[in-house]
Amino acid sequence: MASIIRKPFKYSFKNATIIIVLINAGIFLLEKMFPQIQYFCSLNVYTCLAYKMFWQPFTYMFIHGSFTHVLFNMIGLFCFGLAVEKTVGTKEFVLMYLLIGFAGGIFSLVVYYFFGLYRVFLMGASGAVYGILLAYAILFPRSTIFIWGLIPVPAPVLVIAYALIEFFEQFFSFRDGVAHSVHLAGFAFAWLYFVVRFGINPLKVWKNAYR
Template sequence: MNILRKPFRYTFFNATLALILINTAVHFLAGALGINRNFFGLNVVGFVYKYRFWQVITYMFMHGDFSHLFFNMLALFFFGIGVERALGSKEFLLMYFVIGALSGLFSVAVYYTYGIFLANNGFQPWTWRISLIGASGAVYGILFAYAVLFPRARIFIWGIIPVPAPVLVLGYAIIEFGSQFVGSSNVAHMTHLAGFAFAWLYFFVRMGVRPLRIWKDAYRN
């Protein structure tokens, strides 16, 4: 058997709720103790030049403010529990951390490469100072997974407008892509898109599942 596709024995132990509790505890402890989020956030200077390799995991537990934490954890609650029940807690955790780590590494690679470009053209490589924080990359991957596992599920926007889960993913992807190039904000839209991309890759490599085929078959009739 391909080791990449070796399944875990199914178990369920509410890993989603544990992640929410840990993220919440870390957020308030970091604030109370005055912890420098840049030390645990993922950035080029720390990861590449100071060898703080733990940042690829710890950045997922750092959040900028309460609203950042709240909306990430709310999405994780709504979509994570269903994904965890479908896949089992061990598979869910592997998916969560693999997608989160790869999304962060992708973002750091882009920041590093663009910084090199700026430096070679006489500018300060300001992208090296960007510190990536938050669980968004992993959470967007879980949203993608929910749409694959429950392709006919409908999600109510503002509690009113029913939207099929795959359409919601497509809509978010379009919004994030546009937001990456239009306007400026502290939101890592590129990392969100990477979460979708690596979730697709996870299904294909780990499970031999083709998400587009799943969605096509679900709405064929």
């Protein structure tokens, strides 16, 4: 079973990151022309379960509520996704991105169901993008990211800082309109992806990188 799960894809690079960015941009333009797309494709407990819109845990990651929402998500995907895709190959990258986003959608559906958050419409690629950020920090543990172009922060430190911020915000700003749970889920499922798919422990990678 493990050999099947960890069987590598034949390496190829097809610029899937850019294609995903363009798909998200195109769908956002369609949302402006046909706003009802958000109702059908964002993730809502009631519409998903009562009206059997079972595609929502997948499609929500391609729906965005505003221009800044899609802009910053796609900037993050472009900045980190290209490097990850070039390293692991396009097929692996697409599987990673979509699986993390879908798992985050299922997780959010369960959380919202048990907490009775039936009015929440979850949308955005941020959960999958956070997962790609973690992947970047694992693949390039000694990489330095400049916050606002000024403050140098090692990639693993940035990931840990973001995770702590999201954890804090989840419990102290639960109704601020930001899906902190799906951000944390993105980190968690990306972590599991590397453990299960590659047999890589991110903590060991970071520890070895900074010995």
